[in-house]
Amino acid sequence: MSRPDLHTRAVTARELGLVGCTHCAKVWPAHVEVCGRCGQSLSRRDARALSRVWAWWTIGLIAYIPANLYPMLVTRTLFGTQESTIVGGAVELAHHGAYAVAFIVLFASVAIPLAKFAAIAYLALAVQRGWRGPALRRMQLYELVEFIGRWSMIDVFVVAITASLVQLSVVATVNPGPAALAFALSVIFTMLAARSFDSRQIWDSVADLEAGRHRTQQSSAAGPGGAPTSPVLPPVPPPVSPPVSPRAAE
Amino acid sequence: MHRAPATAEELKDYIVCPACDAVWRICEPEEGGRTTCARCHHVLIRPRRGAVLQVVALGLAVMVLLIGALFLPFLEIRIRGLHNASSIFDAALIFSGPELVWLSISVIVFIIGIPMARVGLMTYALLPILLERPVLPGGRTAFRWADTLRPWSMAEIFILGVGVALVKIVDLARVEIGPAFWMFALLVLITLLQDTFTCRYTIWKALDAAPPARRRRKARKAPA
Numbered sequence: 001m002s003r004p005d006l007h008t009r010a011v012t013a014r015e016l017g018l019v020g021c022t023h024c025a026k027v028w029p030a031h032v033e034v035c036g037r038c039g040q041s042l043s044r045r046d047a048r049a050l051s052r053v054w055a056w057w058t059i060g061l062i063a064y065i066p067a068n069l070y071p072m073l074v075t076r077t078l079f080g081t082q083e084s085t086i087v088g089g090a091v092e093l094a095h096h097g098a099y100a101v102a103f104i105v106l107f108a109s110v111a112i113p114l115a116k117f118a119a120i121a122y123l124a125l126a127v128q129r130g131w132r133g134p135a136l137r138r139m140q141l142y143e144l145v146e147f148i149g150r151w152s153m154i155d156v157f158v159v160a161i162t163a164s165l166v167q168l169s170v171v172a173t174v175n176p177g178p179a180a181l182a183f184a185l186s187v188i189f190t191m192l193a194a195r196s197f198d199s200r201q202i203w204d205s206v207a208d209l210e211a212g213r214h215r216t217q218q219s220s221a222a223g224p225g226g227a228p229t230s231p232v233l234p235p236v237p238p239p240v241s242p243p244v245s246p247r248a249a250e
Numbered sequence: 251m252h253r254a255p256a257t258a259e260e261l262k263d264y265i266v267c268p269a270c271d272a273v274w275r276i277c278e279p280e281e282g283g284r285t286t287c288a289r290c291h292h293v294l295i296r297p298r299r300g301a302v303l304q305v306v307a308l309g310l311a312v313m314v315l316l317i318g319a320l321f322l323p324f325l326e327i328r329i330r331g332l333h334n335a336s337s338i339f340d341a342a343l344i345f346s347g348p349e350l351v352w353l354s355i356s357v358i359v360f361i362i363g364i365p366m367a368r369v370g371l372m373t374y375a376l377l378p379i380l381l382e383r384p385v386l387p388g389g390r391t392a393f394r395w396a397d398t399l400r401p402w403s404m405a406e407i408f409i410l411g412v413g414v415a416l417v418k419i420v421d422l423a424r425v426e427i428g429p430a431f432w433m434f435a436l437l438v439l440i441t442l443l444q445d446t447f448t449c450r451y452t453i454w455k456a457l458d459a460a461p462p463a464r465r466r467r468k469a470r471k472a473p474a
Contacts, residue, residue, distance in 0.1 A: 010272035025294065157411030165334060191401065
């Protein structure tokens with residue numbers, strides 16, 4: 001690669017005493033509070049962001065417990081009433097020989113939610129404790145968690161659709177159980193936890209570690225500490241061409 | 251102290267990566283290309299020809315399909331002479347037991363309310379641009395909200411949920427797919443297209459370039 005280590009050379013808005021809009025990407029001087037273009041409130045490094053992450057994370061985890069203990073579906077047939085939890089339903093599917101479906105259910109409703117909790121906790125702890133590690137990998141992990149988060153709602157929708165379809169008087173009726181609500185809440189809270197996380201802090205913590213000033217930076221918000229001496233910023237490199245664009249020469 | 255570019259005029263040429271806070275000088279790619287943040291690989295600019303028109307047109311198509319899909323039968327089930335047809339509304343309202351009513355409301359909000367609200371907000375913000383009129387009051391805020399609501403619009407997840415539910419039921423009954431299902435499937439496709447067309451940078455540039463609003467109303471409000 002001809003591009004020399006761009007990720008270590010990048011200059012952040014914080015270092016320049018500027019603040020960037022997280023919605024429309026416009027740059028403002030540090031004292032501006034609300035983006036003049038789109039109206040988004042401009043947060044510098046919000047120390048409370050991590051507290052919000054942990055708050056949503058905790059109630060998400062709490063809601064996930066009843067989601068597993070209570071029945072997700074209540075099936076009434078001619079032969080009686082049957083209540084099945086998430087894991088119970090999967091075990092039953094396996095007994096009927098549908099191993100593939102049982103595996104998918106376990107993967108989607110148990111493994112993915114737990115992995116999401118673990119990933120968010122890891123990202124938040126890595127920022128708080130200043131763990132060493134590749135920022136780009138963490139960023140990709142964060143984007144994955146944000147992408148997958150909403151898809152967990154599928155379990156709730158499947159319950160709704162199954163229950164609304166299978167309403168056949170005495171032969172069979174399926175009704176949602178209390179776990180459906182708990183599961184939906186757990187998914188929503190986890191999404192909120194992921195969205196409260198400020199991905200810029202991943203890069204801050206790693207950059208601070210490299211500069212050996214992790215502890216001192218935590219409290220000062222948009223401090224100009226360690227700012228580069230040159231005001232000349234690197235251009236946006238298009239993906240294929242070399243990083244120096246003709247515009248930079250203006 | 252270092253000298254940072256501080257005046258609005260100087261800052262105009264720069265863009266901040268919303269994901270990692272790196273500052274870059276703006277360099278627009280060709281149409282169809284894209285510019286990513288060199289540090290975190292977040293896509294910053296992805297211009298398309300007629301992006302605003304496409305966003306508005308697809309949005310209006312979504313609105314029509316949503317209204318149609320709401321009330322037409324979605325799925326029908328037949329088992330030993332018994333029969334039940336279900337519209338999207340039925341599917342959402344199934345949670346309407348006393349303690350599950352909130353779930354019912356949130357399902358409706360996620361699959362119908364929020365997608366519709368997004369279309370409304372986007373059209374409100376962007377239609378004046380197409381007509382070469384000034385942006386309506388609150389138009390910018392409307393677009394920001396439409397974008398903020400994107401992850402909470404779950405129509406495509408619902409449609410996949412239908413697929414999974416069908417696989418589960420199909421052994422025990424004959425399930426027929428109603429017209430609303432196809433409308434919803436088309437809607438999901440359009441939503442995905444729309445999300446790829448929506449480049450925040452391009453749209454904010456269009457909003458910036460719109461002729462300034464005449465501030466008649468503001469003037470009248472001034473204290474006497």
